[in-house]
Amino acid sequence: MAKEPEDTIASRISRVLADRIVRGELSAGLRLRQDHIAEEFGTSHVPVREAFRRLEAQGLAISEPRRGVRVASFDLKEVREVAEMRAALEVLALRHAAKHLTPAILDAAEEATREGDAAADVHAWEEANRRFHTLILAPCNMSRLLASIDDLHAASARFLFSAWRSGWEKRTDHDHRAILLALRQGRADEAASILERHVQWIGRAPKSTQKGAVAPDAFAIVG
Amino acid sequence: MAKEPEDTIASRISRVLADRIVRGELSAGLRLRQDHIAEEFGTSHVPVREAFRRLEAQGLAISEPRRGVRVASFDLKEVREVAEMRAALEVLALRHAAKHLTPAILDAAEEATREGDAAADVHAWEEANRRFHTLILAPCNMSRLLASIDDLHAASARFLFSAWRSGWEKRTDHDHRAILLALRQGRADEAASILERHVQWIGRAPKSTQKGAVAPDAFAIVG
DNA sequence: CTTCTCCAAATTATAGATAATTTTTGATTC
DNA sequence: GAATCAAAAATTATCTATAATTTGGAGAAG
Missing domain, CATH: 1.10.10.10 (Winged helix-like DNA-binding domain superfamily/Winged helix DNA-binding domain)
Structure with a gap:
């Protein structure tokens, strides 16, 4: 084997x-x-x-x-571009996935959120974050769409890692929980609009400090 | 040279x-x-x-x-998937492009629409159609987004050509004109929503006839 | 110190060879 | 005659070696 x-x-x-x-x-x-x-x-x-x-x-x-x-190099402009593309495509995927979501899937997504909250470093957090998004979107069953989202997710993660090179503090992801709550209650449209806003937070006003370092607080939500 | x-x-x-x-x-x-x-x-x-x-x-x-x-093979399901992705991404591109559109660009887009209406075959029509979309979207200045749209456009065109292998009749593209009118009047949101509906017409209920041929009328708008 | 020439290094591409695998063909058996 | 299994052919994936082209820099000339 x-x-x-x-x-x-x-x-x-x-x-x-x-x-x-x-x-x-x-x-x-x-x-x-x-x-x-x-x-x-x-x-x-x-x-x-x-x-x-x-x-x-x-x-x-x-x-x-x-x-x-x-x-490839990437600037803030491209990060925003990727964030907007992700927002548009993830919303589309969620709209189709919603009707196929089972309680078991939502439970797994909630577990992923918890693991993200408890993550010790940015890599562990990103891994959990990615799992959350994959879990709730995969049931849309649109392979081309999911592949595109995956590539965009990688680009996002690249930016995330570069910004958070030093320093990492635990946080609680309220957006993920709000999305799950809406999905459990069958309000797919609301879940989609939270997801859209959530993803677009990436690349918003990073306010770099003097030495090119970036203030972590500027990325309160980077999902 | x-x-x-x-x-x-x-x-x-x-x-x-x-x-x-x-x-x-x-x-x-x-x-x-x-x-x-x-x-x-x-x-x-x-x-x-x-x-x-x-x-x-x-x-x-x-x-x-x-x-x-x-x-690669493609079925109706994938065609719809591509259409929805195109709709989502083209709307995003148009929202960003709108503020950079000049009368000269809109005139060129109108000329492309006229050429499409006068096209003798499906290839000429597709070429004009593609030019229309490229003209109004390119000013968004988001290279990654435009590259994705281009790939999706190719996939759409593939379906279009396969469906229209035999028989081609001239038509007038009212959606293109409505989009241009809205853009000229500064109503970008309305232009975007027409564009969204317009693109999603692709792959809608092709109603294949007996011999696997496809009824052209089912694709009244394939932009 | 600037500019020019020339050389070394790297990329792009060709050619031919080899092992592994898939497909096809053919022979044998039921 | 149909099915099955083995041998042969074709194809992929890879390596090695080599040619051509281009970039970038080292060193010489002004």
């Missing part, structure tokens, strides 16, 4: 690189040299180039012909 | 293949054999594989490891 679900080398590489970029281990603008990466993964450059194409499509890397591939 | 804007062979291949898939020249389920394609384009298989990754990300092809790549 113990067979890995990643079948091609290229997909494994793109997954690992995407994770590193999102977590901030590879900083914006950094050049991704195919030969180095090939060496690290013990492969040739061919699957590496395929992985680059995938990252490019996800918006995590940009490729300039004959000049190589580098980690 | 006459230098082509496509710099890498891989991007050229993916563009040509995407066009063929959208136009229906490559039918759903067809296997894309890398060596054959490599031979056709006079290249090796490496850029072909890169092109495959791009097509996969666009949802035009699906790749099964060790079993190769085939043209």
Whole structure:
């Protein structure tokens, strides 16, 4: 057993690189040299180039012909753009998912919220947050929509991690609970409008401090 | 001069293949054999594989490891999904674009609508239709959003071409004109809601006739 | 100190080879 | 004649080696 679900080398590489970029281990603008990466993964450059194409499509890397591939940079404008796209698409997904939501799913989503509240660091919080959103949206059963949302979520997480590089304090996610309450009571429209506002909080007036650091309070809700 | 804007062979291949898939020249389920394609384009298989990754990300092809790549199939459910995503994202784009629209842009969009009304075949109509949408949305200046809309537009066009394989009759696009009128009068919200309804007409009850052919009238508006 | 030339490094792409896997074909059996 | 299983062919996925092109910088000339 113990067979890995990643079948091609290229997909494994793109997954690992995407994770590193999102977590901030590879900083914006950094050049991704195919030969180095090939060496690290013990492969040739061919699957590496395929992985680059995938990252490019996800918006995590940009490729300039004959000049190589580098980690995509992102500014506040793009963060807002991603937040608005997520808001629009997650609302759509929730509208379709609502009628398929079961109490069991809502309980699992509530558990995810609790885990987020208890998270020790930003990575644990993000993992729980992502699970919450996935749980309530997946029942829409629209694969293309869910894939797009997933890519946007990764872009959001990247911003979140970069902003919260240092310092993390526990908080309680009231929006998640309000969404769940509305869903339990069958008020799907209200749940959707809370979700819309909730997601759009990302990238709102980060008020960077002197040294480029960012004030954590500006992101009271980053779901 | 006459230098082509496509710099890498891989991007050229993916563009040509995407066009063929959208136009229906490559039918759903067809296997894309890398060596054959490599031979056709006079290249090796490496850029072909890169092109495959791009097509996969666009949802035009699906790749099964060790079993190769085939043209993605699509059913009515996915067409509706794409239509709803387009509606959500185009509304978002228009809301941001509205304040940057100039009379010159609106005139160009009106000209595109006229060309669509006069189109001799479905390909000419689609080209004009696409130009209309691009013209009024591009000023939102959100590159990621516009790229997503473009991919969705390609998926829509694919469905349109497959449904309208035989038979094409001229029509007048009242929705486009209503959108332009609302924009000229500064009623962006109304323009957005017409656009939302307009785009969602795609994939509504195609009522296929006996032989799998589709009744053109079912797609009175396919924008 | 600026500008120019030239060289090294990196990317893009070609060609050919190999192992693994899928598909097809063919032979054998019931 | 149909079904089944094995051999053969085709295809994918990958590696190695190499050519062409381009960028970027090091060092020389003004």
